[in-house]
Amino acid sequence: MPNISVPETAPADAPAVIPSLKRWSAGAGGVRLGEGFAVAHSPELADIAATLLADIAELTGLSGSAASGAAKVEIVLALDPHLEFPTDNATAPAEGYVLAVDGGVQVTARTATGVYWGTRSLLQMLAASATLPVGTAVDWPNYPVRGFMLDVGRRFSRPEAVRDWIRFMSWHKLNTFMVHLNDNEITKDTGRPWDHAQQAFRLASDAPWLAGLAAGDGSYSRADWDSFEDVAARRHVRLVPEIDVPAHSRSFTRWRPEVGLDGGDSDMLDLGNPDSTELVKAVFDEFVPWFRGPAVHFGADEYARGHSEEYRTFFNAISSHVRSLGKDPVAWGSLTVMSDGAGAPGPEGYDRDVVVCAWNKDWYSGPAAVADGYRVINTDDELLYIVPFADYYHGQGLDARALFESWEPHVFGDGYDLEPGHPQLLGAASAVWNDLVLLAYNERAVYNLVKPAFGVLAQKMWAGAVPGLSFEEFTARSKAVSSWPGKAFLD
Incomplete structure (x- = not known):
C-alpha cells in the first residue's frame, strides 16, 4: 500500500495530466x-x-x-x-x-x-x-456530476459519433452525458408554420402503438442504445437520457394532435387534457427500461405562461412516475417563471425530489433552486451553452480563456454564484443546442467547436484552478495529451 502523505497541492513539476492531479x-x-x-x-x-x-x-x-x-x-x-x-x-x-x-x-x-x-x-x-x-x-474530483449535453433532437448524431462522445468525455474524466432525445425547430425564428417545422423523436421502438413517433431522418434502435450503454459502462460514464415534455414536444403533437395545445398547432402538450399526461407516462414506460443509468431527464422547460396549476400538476406527476420506474428525475429549472417560486413544501407545492439543471437566471436561478431545497447542476446558458454558428450562445465555441480564468461549477455569474462545494451543488454540464436546423453542418463541426474548451471545463469540474498555472501553460499541457483512445469517427 503506497504512502499517501503528499503535498497539499500538486507542484509545478507534477505530470501534465488533464484534469490536473490534486x-x-x-x-x-x-x-x-x-x-x-x-x-x-x-x-x-x-x-x-x-x-x-x-x-x-x-x-x-x-x-x-x-x-x-x-x-x-x-x-x-x-x-x-x-x-x-x-x-x-x-x-x-x-x-x-x-x-x-x-x-x-x-x-x-x-x-x-x-x-x-x-x-x-x-x-x-x-x-x-x-x-x-x-x-x-x-x-479525486471536486464534484460528482461532470457533464456534457448534446441535442440530438434537432440534429441527428450518428451512433458512431455518440459512442465517440462517450470516449472523449471519459478521457477528460467527465462522467455524465445528457442526451437530449427530442426537440423541434424554433418557428418564431424561422417564420415557418408548425406543420412544416423540423421535429424529431430519436428513439425507435418496435411497439406497434408507437408507430410514427420515431424520426424518419435518424433514430436510435434498442441495439443502438445498448451499444451506447455498453461503451458508457466500459468508460465509466453515466448516460442521462432526456425526453423533453411538455414543451419542445412537436414530435408528440405532430404524432398525436389531439394532445397538443391549440389543437396541435404548437410544440406544447395540452396539460388541460389528462390524456397528455397519460401519453407521456406510457412513453416513459416504454423507453425507461432501455436506460441503465440511475437518472432520467424529463425536460419541463419553457412551457407557456398562464398555465401554472396545470404545469405543477404535470411536473409532480411525471417526476413521481419516473421515480416509480426506478430512476431519479431530472428537469430544467423553470419554476420562477411558472409559479413565482417553488411554492410551499408538501402536496400543495412542487416535488422537491428532483435534480434541477439551473440553465437560466430568469426562469429559475441556481440560488433560487437551492433555497427551495433542490439539488442543482450548473448548466448556465450565458456561460456554458453552444449554439453552433449562431450569433448568440457562443456560436463559435465557448470562451476557453474566460472559463479558465474565472469559472468553476459554483459560478453562475451576475451575482448568482453559490459557495464553492455547496452541498446541494452536484456539479456542472456544458451543452450543445442545435437551434439552427436549416443550417448545414455535421457532427465533426460540432466536435471542433466543443473541443477547444473541453479540457478547461474538465479541469474546473474535477480539480478547480491550479495556483500559478497560466492559460498558455494549460493549453500546452492539453495539446500534449489530446490524442484520446478509442476514437473512431469524430476526431
Missing part, C-alpha cells in the same frame, strides 16, 4: 514501460485491465498482457475498500484513486470507477512521455 509527491528517476509489460488485476477489474491494455497499444504501440510473471514492468490495478484520502470531500471514496510509480505502477482505489480514472491519468502520462516519473499521485 496532489503529487515526486521521487527520483523514472520508469519506462516496455514491450511485454503485464497488467495484474483482480477478477472485478478484468474489464478495466482489458481496456487499459487496448488503450496503451493504441496510444504507444506497446503490447502487454493481463498476467503477472516475467514482465519487465508490471502495472497493478487494485481495490482497497479501506483506502483513506486526505480530504473530507464525499467524491473521494467514490471516484478517487492513488497512482504510485516506483519500479512498477500501482493504481489503487476503493471502487472500480476510481481505478478507471487512475488508468486515464496513467495513459496521459504515457502520452506525454515514454518515461513515467517516479512519484505518487492522490487524486
Whole structure:
C-alpha cells in the first residue's frame, strides 16, 4: 500500500495530466514501460485491465498482457475498500484513486470507477512521455456530476459519433452525458408554420402503438442504445437520457394532435387534457427500461405562461412516475417563471425530489433552486451553452480563456454564484443546442467547436484552478495529451 502523505497541492513539476492531479509527491528517476509489460488485476477489474491494455497499444504501440510473471514492468490495478484520502470531500471514496510509480505502477482505489480514472491519468502520462516519473499521485474530483449535453433532437448524431462522445468525455474524466432525445425547430425564428417545422423523436421502438413517433431522418434502435450503454459502462460514464415534455414536444403533437395545445398547432402538450399526461407516462414506460443509468431527464422547460396549476400538476406527476420506474428525475429549472417560486413544501407545492439543471437566471436561478431545497447542476446558458454558428450562445465555441480564468461549477455569474462545494451543488454540464436546423453542418463541426474548451471545463469540474498555472501553460499541457483512445469517427 503506497504512502499517501503528499503535498497539499500538486507542484509545478507534477505530470501534465488533464484534469490536473490534486496532489503529487515526486521521487527520483523514472520508469519506462516496455514491450511485454503485464497488467495484474483482480477478477472485478478484468474489464478495466482489458481496456487499459487496448488503450496503451493504441496510444504507444506497446503490447502487454493481463498476467503477472516475467514482465519487465508490471502495472497493478487494485481495490482497497479501506483506502483513506486526505480530504473530507464525499467524491473521494467514490471516484478517487492513488497512482504510485516506483519500479512498477500501482493504481489503487476503493471502487472500480476510481481505478478507471487512475488508468486515464496513467495513459496521459504515457502520452506525454515514454518515461513515467517516479512519484505518487492522490487524486479525486471536486464534484460528482461532470457533464456534457448534446441535442440530438434537432440534429441527428450518428451512433458512431455518440459512442465517440462517450470516449472523449471519459478521457477528460467527465462522467455524465445528457442526451437530449427530442426537440423541434424554433418557428418564431424561422417564420415557418408548425406543420412544416423540423421535429424529431430519436428513439425507435418496435411497439406497434408507437408507430410514427420515431424520426424518419435518424433514430436510435434498442441495439443502438445498448451499444451506447455498453461503451458508457466500459468508460465509466453515466448516460442521462432526456425526453423533453411538455414543451419542445412537436414530435408528440405532430404524432398525436389531439394532445397538443391549440389543437396541435404548437410544440406544447395540452396539460388541460389528462390524456397528455397519460401519453407521456406510457412513453416513459416504454423507453425507461432501455436506460441503465440511475437518472432520467424529463425536460419541463419553457412551457407557456398562464398555465401554472396545470404545469405543477404535470411536473409532480411525471417526476413521481419516473421515480416509480426506478430512476431519479431530472428537469430544467423553470419554476420562477411558472409559479413565482417553488411554492410551499408538501402536496400543495412542487416535488422537491428532483435534480434541477439551473440553465437560466430568469426562469429559475441556481440560488433560487437551492433555497427551495433542490439539488442543482450548473448548466448556465450565458456561460456554458453552444449554439453552433449562431450569433448568440457562443456560436463559435465557448470562451476557453474566460472559463479558465474565472469559472468553476459554483459560478453562475451576475451575482448568482453559490459557495464553492455547496452541498446541494452536484456539479456542472456544458451543452450543445442545435437551434439552427436549416443550417448545414455535421457532427465533426460540432466536435471542433466543443473541443477547444473541453479540457478547461474538465479541469474546473474535477480539480478547480491550479495556483500559478497560466492559460498558455494549460493549453500546452492539453495539446500534449489530446490524442484520446478509442476514437473512431469524430476526431
